[in-house]
Amino acid sequence: MITFTSFPVPADDTYNGAHSHHPDVSEDVLMDLDDDQDPLEAGGSKLTYPGESLTSSQAYMRGHGTYVENEEVIASVAGTMERVNKLVTVRAVRTRYNPEVGDLVVGRITEVQPRRWKVDANSRQDAVLMLSSVNLPGGVQRRKLESDELQMRTFFEEGDLLVAEVQAFFSDGAMSLHTRSLKYGKLRNGQLVTVPPVLVRRLKSHFIALPCGVDLILGLNGYIWVSKHVKASDQEGEEGFDAEAVYSNQNDYIDDLTRIAISRVTNIIRVLAAHFVPLTDTLLLEAYEWTVDQEGGAKDLLQEDVGDALVATITARL
Amino acid sequence: MRPPSPSIPEKEFLVASLKESLRLDGRLPLETRTPILTFGPELGWVECALGKTRVVAEVEGKMVKPTPERPFEGSSRYTRRYRPWRRASTSPVGRASDEEVTITRMLDKVLRRSDAVDKESLCILAGQRVWHLRLTLHFLSDAGNMLDCACLAGIVALKHFRRPDVEVIGDEVTVHEPTERAPIPLAIHHTPFCFTFAFFPDPSIPPVIDPSQLEQRLSAGLLSVALNAQRELCVVQKLGGVPLDPDDVLKIVSVAVQKAKELNNVVDARLREDWEARKVEVT
Amino acid sequence: MSATVLPGTGVPAQRVNLKLGPGLLQNRDANEAGPSIITTRAGTLNHSANGSRWWVESNSRRYVPAPQESVIGVIVQRVGEGYRVDIGSAHYASLDSLAFEGATKRNKPNLKVGSLVYARVSLAHKDMEPELECFDAQTRKSEGFGELKGGFLVKCSLKMCRDLLDPKHFLLPLLGARFPLEAAVGMNGRVWVSAKEPRQIIAISRCIEAVDPDGGGLDEAGVKALLGTLDV
């Protein structure tokens, strides 16, 4: 058999199967595959692929990631099977963000429409932020006026980033957001990193202040905002609501050390995401300390060997 | 403004009646509309009608210098005129709709790539003079299944066409007027016919041949088979749509084999009839 | 009483209180010699007994909305407080969800995209989208308008629709004598029909297509012969 090698074989987590088959032996191959299933059930939950039949539909109920045909529950995505009582669901490993009420998300304004903004939140449809769901200058309890509708762009315009909470769903499944809390609103003084949403786990608080003077907002939709630390006193009290500051487009002064710290945290997140490691505050902190100990610059992290070493150390420690 | 999709009652009724093997025009599921072929005064002008679907095909022949790569072969070109039903297509102006692309590619495969016309017999003088055929198809109205209608019109026009007789003495080419010598038919290797079947998502609905416009729009997949009366397949095309059992596909193919034989007889009879009528005119 | 005319023919309509129907135009800058009213369509010229109303009758397939005509439309979109409806004209018509019998702010009909409605054109202005209503604005009763459920939609020429609306036309009584049927005729070239058996609905649909002057143009005897072959 002549083997052609066209491109260098890609590294680590890729799959390479260079086999040639003869239909006569195909039966054996298929049988082998079926035998292989047990070792793959590592971690207690079974791995599925689309079209794999899981169980009978008479004994179990189908949940997300499955469908029923011929009285069988069949997986429709590749992922891990979970069973809660009679309900069988399959959670895809990588997928777009699936919103739930109360989730904290980071999003970007894509469109200004009458009395609403459209927000890209890495979901299957753009989210909606109603004008009535934001805090307006001049007191939290203030009524919305027609003049507010005319100057919507002074609050948020296309491209602005914001942090918000999922409030409700529309009938077609699109999510509605709100920013009616002083924690939420427009984002400044930092940069955005995108990771697969599954890597952001639900935490007690998604606002994380690292001791290195960097604030993190872990949006459950996989958008992460890394910014300069803002003193907590600035955010206190409803009277302290300062429209100028909340809807400002101007960055504060950020010194060089903070800038480097922000890039370092960003790069750590990128490296962890590339290795598909879920993010938590302790993990990030450990990683930050490790990188400082290594005495490398923030950019060295993106080199493959440094990144691998980081992940190896961090995951070993925990 | 794209045309709205058929309304819910239309859809439900079509599905309900197809389940009882009833079609809106009174046909059986595997019954084609009888093609009506009308020949024009000129040879190679044919209008083909399947119900209200109508396509006109015309063939013209002229002498050209062959391409240097193929000095012994004549050439052919197909032109399609879609204008009248462009209105109904859903794509933005200027870009071909999916249906248009399918029909264009399918015609190309059925009429040209299956070598229906013997290209070498179109050679008059090697490297100097060959016949160039131009087949133009005009799509006049769409009441479903334009593809089969267009293929039929095209192949019948090619069979109907006759080129003037040519005499070669040395390097001298003399073209004889039809009044002098009888014109000669093209050398046709085989006569492919195209049959389109429509499938529906509900497995209890049988596939229907030669779908009408409503059936075509509500179907969940089309399968086109082009073949000749000698049981040779030229094109089998099922581009996606509802998945089928392999046995069903083979069943469809055998239905098409039967239909091709019948259609071949019909076409031959019509061509002979027309030719007889013309002879009387000449004498 | 009627004569065949071509566009641009002068019409000898002379009356103080003259009403012009479709296909006729008043020639405003006519001098003394020219005719004051001309035709703009080919067809047959008709007028009422006393000569006060004149119109040209012709056949076409494209519907131009006119007020108070009943039409059959397909819901294509839901927009806020109403629907957009395809009635076969150049533009979609709008139908307010309050324009139904018994509809209130709280209790509105819920029509899906793709539903059929039988409605009346309440507004048809050349510069505006046509508007529909499914009730009589005075009595607020449905008068037979509303959603059409089940059945089938037959498309035919505009002339065929007008013929079917004529109580003297033979087709519907002829079919009705054979089996019970329901029909709603829109002026926009659409006829909704319903019967018990699918095969009966198919028979109605094929008869309408056969009788359509734009298609087969069959007469009463022809339809009877056709029905004989249809097994209903």
Place this chain on the structure above:
Amino acid sequence: MGSRVEILNDGGFRSDGRRQFELRDMTIDLSQQGQADGCAVVTHGLTQVLVSVFGPREAKMRSQTMHDRANISVEVNVAAFSTGERRKRTRGDKRILELAATIKSTFEPVVQTNLYPRSQIDVYVQVLQQDGGLLQACINATTLALVNAGIPLLDFVCAVSGGVHSTSPLLDLTLLEENDIPNVTVAMMPKTGKVTLVTMETRLHVDRFEEIFRLAGDAGKVIHGEMKNAVRSRTSALVAAMGSGPRVGGVDVAADKDGDDRMNEY
């Protein structure tokens, strides 16, 4: 030009040394590429295709949204360097439009689009190298990219090409063979064995067609095995990586909560 080359020699070998029913090397790379939600690079011998999938996401053109399901849009780009003869194909090329339309209609009934009303799924197919079996490579790569993006599918779609040399059927044709003999591409869904796509050009007798058609259906199962393996090892690698992070107490609670929510939805 092909007539000088022996398609199948007396020893039963093909021009590249394969047997009649032998498939070419198949390599699958499912690693992350750029910002795509899912991608796959599939190689059949010297044919290589990269497919990236984005979505389901907000439809860019409002006219393309459908109120009850997601719209799938497919764009095919053939690299100018992918064939021996360097040439640029424009986007309006009928052959490429047909390929894109074929991929779109093949996956429309397989992807559960009704779960994502008003959204759009974009599939970008990049043909890197061509040596026969282009359609099969495109279909297989699109399946894997969609799986990789976590988009629910009813089943895999596995495609194989085949041809007939005089009376002997061959599988997985190279460009050389494709130009010379009648060829068929069949895409099947291994779970039910049903066929979603069949294309055949050039003349072939009905009986021969049946033979190669059934054979290609069987070969699809072999391809399915390869694809399944690739998806499995990718999934387990990702799950293993995720497991390496700390397990926060809240996670399991959240999972239970999800379950309850979903039960309410049904």
